[in-house]
Amino acid sequence: MIYLNGFRDPLAAAALRARIADSASRLSAERGPVRLMEVCGSHTMAIARSGIKAMLPSNVELISGPGCPVCVTAPGYVDTAVEMARRGAAIVTFGDMVRVPGTSTTLAKERARGATVHVCYSPAEAIAHAQNEPDREHVFLAIGFETTAPAVTAVMHQAATHGIPNLSFLTAFKLVPPALQALMNDPDVALDAFLCPAHVSAIIGADAYRPFAAQGTPCVVAGFEPLDILDGVEAILRQMLDGRSFVENRYSRVVKDGGNARAQELMARYLRPIDASWRGLGTIPESGLGLRPEFSTIDAEVRFGLPQREGKPNPKCLCGDVLKGKIRPAQCPLFGTVCTPIQPMGPCMVSSEGSCAAEYRYAKGAA
Amino acid sequence: MCLAVPMRVIEAKADGRGRVELDGALYDVDLSLIEDVHPGEHVIVHAGFAIEKLDEAEADARLALFDELARTYERESGQRVRLAAPAREETS
Numbered sequence: 015m016i017y018l019n020g021f022r023d024p025l026a027a028a029a030l031r032a033r034i035a036d037s038a039s040r041l042s043a044e045r046g047p048v049r050l051m052e053v054c055g056s057h058t059m060a061i062a063r064s065g066i067k068a069m070l071p072s073n074v075e076l077i078s079g080p081g082c083p084v085c086v087t088a089p090g091y092v093d094t095a096v097e098m099a100r101r102g103a104a105i106v107t108f109g110d111m112v113r114v115p116g117t118s119t120t121l122a123k124e125r126a127r128g129a130t131v132h133v134c135y136s137p138a139e140a141i142a143h144a145q146n147e148p149d150r151e152h153v154f155l156a157i158g159f160e161t162t163a164p165a166v167t168a169v170m171h172q173a174a175t176h177g178i179p180n181l182s183f184l185t186a187f188k189l190v191p192p193a194l195q196a197l198m199n200d201p202d203v204a205l206d207a208f209l210c211p212a213h214v215s216a217i218i219g220a221d222a223y224r225p226f227a228a229q230g231t232p233c234v235v236a237g238f239e240p241l242d243i244l245d246g247v248e249a250i251l252r253q254m255l256d257g258r259s260f261v262e263n264r265y266s267r268v269v270k271d272g273g274n275a276r277a278q279e280l281m282a283r284y285l286r287p288i289d290a291s292w293r294g295l296g297t298i299p300e301s302g303l304g305l306r307p308e309f310s311t312i313d314a315e316v317r318f319g320l321p322q323r324e325g326k327p328n329p330k331c332l333c334g335d336v337l338k339g340k341i342r343p344a345q346c347p348l349f350g351t352v353c354t355p356i357q358p359m360g361p362c363m364v365s366s367e368g369s370c371a372a373e374y375r376y377a378k379g380a381a
Numbered sequence: 382m383c384l385a386v387p388m389r390v391i392e393a394k395a396d397g398r399g400r401v402e403l404d405g406a407l408y409d410v411d412l413s414l415i416e417d418v419h420p421g422e423h424v425i426v427h428a429g430f431a432i433e434k435l436d437e438a439e440a441d442a443r444l445a446l447f448d449e450l451a452r453t454y455e456r457e458s459g460q461r462v463r464l465a466a467p468a469r470e471e472t473s
C-alpha cells in the first residue's frame with residue numbers, strides 16, 4: 015500500500031527511539047516525568063497497537079486525551095436520540111454510538127425492543143435510508159470532531175438543497191481546541207505537551223494550536239503510523255530540551271497550516287459554535303457546533319420539539335478522569351471485571367478508540 | 382473515529398463524485414470537500430469523503446528524512462541488518 019510501509023521502517027524506528035532516549039535522559043536530570051497528551055483516539059489506538067508505550071523511556075508518559083468523539087458524547091444526547099426512536103423515527107448513526115450508555119438505556123437495547131437503528135459508514139447513507147422510507151422521519155446522529163463534521167455538513171447541504179423532507183440531524187459536534195484549553199486550565203491535569211491530532215488538523219490547520227504553544231505548551235502535529243508517532247514524541251522532547259514551545263507540523267504530507275478552506279467554509283455556512291457538554295469534562299463554552307437557526311427545518315431538536323436532555327452518567331464509571339488523563343483505565347475498579355468491551359459500562363470501553371477499550375485489547379489490564 | 386486512509390484517485394467527476402483505489406479495490410467517494418483533484422493523486426478518505434489531498438512531495442521529503450536517520454543510526458550503532466521494507470512501495 016503506497017505511503018504506509020515507508021512509515022513503518024523498523025530501523026528508522028530504532029533510530030528515533032535512540033534519540034528519544036537520549037533527549038529523555040538529558041531532561042530527567044532537571045525535572046520529573048514528561049506528560050505528553052495524545053489528544054486523538056486514533057493515536058491512542060495506534061499507540062496501543064504498535065506497543066509504543068513500551069518503547070519510550072520510563073520518564074516519558076503518553077496520556078490519552080478526550081479525542082474520541084463517542085467517548086465524550088454526553089448521556090443526555092443518547093437519551094434524546096432514544097426518545098426520537100421511541101416516537102417512531104429511524105435513527106441513522108455511526109456504529110460506535112449504538113452501544114454508548116445513556117442514562118438508563120442504549121440504542122442497541124432499544125433496537126432489540128423494536129426501534130429502527132441503521133448503522134452507516136458514510137453519513138451520505140442517511141439520504142438513501144430516508145428516500146427508501148419516505149413516510150418515516152429519519153434522524154442522523156451528527157457527532158464527531160472537526161474531521162467528521164465537514165462530511166456530515168456536506169450531507170446537510172444535500173438534504174437542504176435537494177429537499178429530503180424526512181431527514182433531520184441531531185447535532186453534537188465537538189471542537190478540539192476549546193477542549194485542549196479547558197484541560198490546560200485544569201490545575202489537576204498538568205500536561206507538558208500535546209501530540210496534536212492528524213485528521214482533525216487536516217481540517218482546522220496546524221495554526222489552530224498556536225494559542226497553546228504561546229502559553230508554553232509544545233504542540234506537534236503527527237500522523238498515525240508508528241514512525242510518525244515516535245517522530246512526534248522526539249520533536250516534543252527536543253522543544254522541551256531547548257526550552258521552547260511552538261507548533262510543529264510533522265504531518266505536512268496532509269496537514270496545511272491553514273487547514274482545508276473549502277471544508278471550513280461549508281461548515282461555517284451551516285453551523286455555528288455553541289456551548290457543548292462533554293462527558294467527563296462538563297460544559298465547555300463554544301466547544302461544539304450546532305445548526306444555524308436558518309436551517310432549523312433540518313434540526314431534529316426543532317422538528318421533534320425535543321431539546322437535548324441533561325442525562326446522568328453511571329456514577330461508577332470513571333471515564334471523566336480517564337479522559338482528562340487523571341487516571342489510567344486500569345485504575346478504574348470496574349475495568350476488565352464488570353466493564354469489558356462485550357459489556358461496556360462507559361463510553362471509553364465502547365468505542366474501539368476509547369482509552370479503556372484500547373488498554374483492554376492490547377494490555378489486558380496490565381497497570 | 383477520525384481514522385482516514387490514503388487512497389489513489391481513479392476518476393474525479395464534475396459533480397464532486399469520484400472513484401478511488403486501495404489495494405486493488407475500488408470505492409466510490411465524495412470529492413466535493415477538496416479542490417482541484419485529479420486522477421493519480423492520493424487523497425485521505427474519511428467516512429466516504431475525501432477530506433484532504435496527500436502531498437507526495439511532502440511525503441517523500443519525510444520518508445527521505447526517516448531514511449537518512451536510519452542510515453546514520455546503522456552507521457553509528459553498527460547495526461547492519463536492514464529489514465526489507467522498501468521506503469516506498471508503488472501501487473501500479
Ligand code: SF4
Pocket residue numbers: 330331332333334336343346347348349350353354358359360361362363364370
Ligand atoms: S473501565 Fe469502564 S467503567 Fe471504568 S472508566 Fe473505563 S469505561 Fe468507565
